[in-house]
Amino acid sequence: MTADNPLSDRLDDDDYPAYTMGRAAEMLGTTPGFLRAIGEARLITPLRSQGGHRRYSRYQLRIAARARELVDQGMPVEAACRIVILEDQLEEAQRINEEFRRAAAEQHNGSSMSGRDG
Secondary structure, three states, rough: OOOHHHHHHHHHHHOEEEEEEEHHHHHHOOOHHHHHHHOOOOOOOEOOOOOOOOOHHHHHHHHHHHHHHHHOOOOOOHHHHHHHHHHHHHHHHHHHHHHHHHHHHHHHHHHHHHHHHO
């Protein structure tokens, strides 16, 4: 296979909906009902196959696994989903903040250097 093989690209894509509900539940050690419950709580929204079956990506399975950890600790599904959503939002905000800090530092270092030359 070559690097620009579409199949290879899909297999490497964390967002590609490669897993059926049954396989996803098996991988997570849970039931299809759990996957439906976190879907209803809007934690993940599986894509649908042409036949209407739910399909999950690796990213969605990681999110579902985190929710399952919280549920296994005794938390209600809805609360676990809300916590996972907030954790995900916090992680994204921290990533964006770090990008802004890096850009500001680069800008500051560039202006400091140009100020010395004059």
